[in-house]
Amino acid sequence: MKFKVGSMLVLAGALLLAGCGSEQTEDKENVAEFVDYTITGVEPGAGVTEAAHSTMDAYENLQGWTLQESSTAGMLASLQQAIRKEEPIIITGWTPHWIFEEYDLKMLEDPKGTMGGEEEIRTIARKGLKEEHPEAYKIIDNFNWTLDDMQEVVNNGVDRPFPEVVEEWMTANSDKVSEWTQGTKKSDGETLELVSTPWDTERASSELIKQVLEGQGYKVKMTDVEPAIMFQAVASGQADFSVAPWLPLTHQSFYEKYREDFDDLGANLVGAQNGFVVPSYVDIDSIEDLQAK
Template sequence: MSKIKTMGITLGMSSALLLAACGDDTENKESSAGASSSSIGEQVDYTVVATEPGAGLTGLSHEVMEQYENLEGWTLQESSTAGMLSTLDKAIRNEEPVIVTGWTPHWKFSAYDLKILEDPKGILGGAENIQTLARKGLEQDLPDVYTVLDRFYWEPEDMEKVMYDAQENGDFDVAAADWVENNQDKVSEWTKDIAQGNGEKVKIISTPWDSEFASSSVIKLVLEQLGYEPEVTPVDPAIMFQSIATGEGDVTVAPWLPTTHKAFYDKHKDDIVDLGENLEGTQNGFVVPAYVEIDSIEDLKPKE
């Protein structure tokens, strides 16, 4: 009898200890998850890695740092596109948290599992478009080129395909050639009833980022196949707009509007010809690997 009672007490105590242990483990996991979430700032040294100082997204990101009170004590580290991507790649290989500025479409979203943090204040803008802008007089000087550029339109997945292939083979011209060869239906819509050129030069002004290397490389090849001699010059956004406004450049297919390059557009809009969108559905934001357990800029904590 006493043995049965003793065994019952022992089992009861064991069960209680087991339940307590389970409870402690659950609490520890929850505590660990909470600590992980709250210490992301510490793990990334309260730093967001940006691209070039002259990039429109970098300027908007500075506004984010100033207007979100929870980012007090944080730093926006200006770098380069290559530097930002290197930082992102290293962190992902080590399964560490990292926060970078980024945009879609971009090949990194095909290469890595990423997410864009919500921006409740809307400083970085919502969905944007990429526009085609031409110098005044281009329609009269090179009417067929103007028509091709006016018709130029593709989808985000098209641009991302060229970027991803260029990342794989290291050559945007090769990636553009593959895309053009495999998308003759779209290209033919841009070039229908267009006469062959006679080696006329076309100055395409762009920006030094993969998304714009993709679009300018495709347009360059299409115009070459039509008998023109296009030349692509990558510059900072401010110079890009100035070049089109002054007529030093003929066209650009690189401006992001209505938010990213708004200041430049507003300054020069009376001296340029807006041919409309060549791609819709882009987005800027603060980007993190999907395994980072935050979803919004507001989830970040100020530096203590």
């Protein structure tokens, strides 16, 4: 199968304002007017893009607001430009992400829960993988790490190659890696197909499990694809596994469509989150604080 490379990101919003304590920071209506009641989003069709539309429909104060669908690169470029000019902007984002290390941000409360709350990143495998590659299956099933672990790799991968950063992390955390491989036999060169999505979070976790398996003698081919293709590939057996699905919200529709055709090995990370985000100095704590048009 020839995989179609795409991108998918989860949703948050970051509101970056001109000068702490400025009139714009204090006047919520001025902020809404400045951004023209527009949130700069990511790719159309992404799970969090759909969640954003649902959230804007659910909150009365967001009626009349617009979600400007763009791309991940476009959204980040708009964010960086706004920061340089010290202008307000509302963007789509997520955690873990390096912007939370670069800037002092906070997640807005979501009283209606339409953004889905805390997310898990799951591991899924094709039917039959356990019987055909039992040792690899054990390692994949054992794989799990913390939000802080992932954040460290994502942050260090901003300006360095992920393979280099992951190798460094594995050396510093050899005890965790040993737990994943404990009791398994090394491979004599079996090949595994790993599918992922091109988010930094999934680039980190996929590169990590790839290197762990390669350390056990496997040859791992990793391909970044759109989320729909990721689920389809594992469900059809054209890929062996993925450590990239976000649930229960972000990839819910794909998960439900293919659920009977793959093994769900459970969470490999908990605590990821989608939501609207503002800098900590902004006197807005809830989605309900955003001003209506």
